[in-house]
Amino acid sequence: MNKSAKMEEIEVLRVELEVLKHEHRDLDEAIAALEERGGTDMLRLRRLKKQKLQLKDRIARIEDRIFPDIIA
Known part of the structure; x- marks a missing residue:
C-alpha cells in the first residue's frame, strides 16, 4: 500500500471514528x-x-488502527 492510500485510509478511519463517538x-x-x-x-435500557x-x-x-502501539 502506498503512502497516499495509507493516508486516505487513515482519514476515512478518522471520519468513522468521529461518527461513532x-x-x-x-x-x-x-x-x-x-x-x-x-x-x-x-430491557430497553439494557439494550441501549x-x-x-x-x-x-x-x-x-x-x-488502535490509527494510533498503533509502537514498541521502541
Missing part, C-alpha cells in the same frame, strides 16, 4: 435521560447499554 455520546444521553425518568423499561458498549469496542479498534 457522536453516536456513543447520543446513546449516553439517551441512557441518562431514561434513568433519570425512572420507571424505565429495563449493550449497544453503547459495542460502539466503545469499535471506537477502540479504530483508534
Whole structure:
C-alpha cells in the first residue's frame, strides 16, 4: 500500500471514528435521560447499554488502527 492510500485510509478511519463517538455520546444521553425518568423499561435500557458498549469496542479498534502501539 502506498503512502497516499495509507493516508486516505487513515482519514476515512478518522471520519468513522468521529461518527461513532457522536453516536456513543447520543446513546449516553439517551441512557441518562431514561434513568433519570425512572420507571424505565429495563430491557430497553439494557439494550441501549449493550449497544453503547459495542460502539466503545469499535471506537477502540479504530483508534488502535490509527494510533498503533509502537514498541521502541
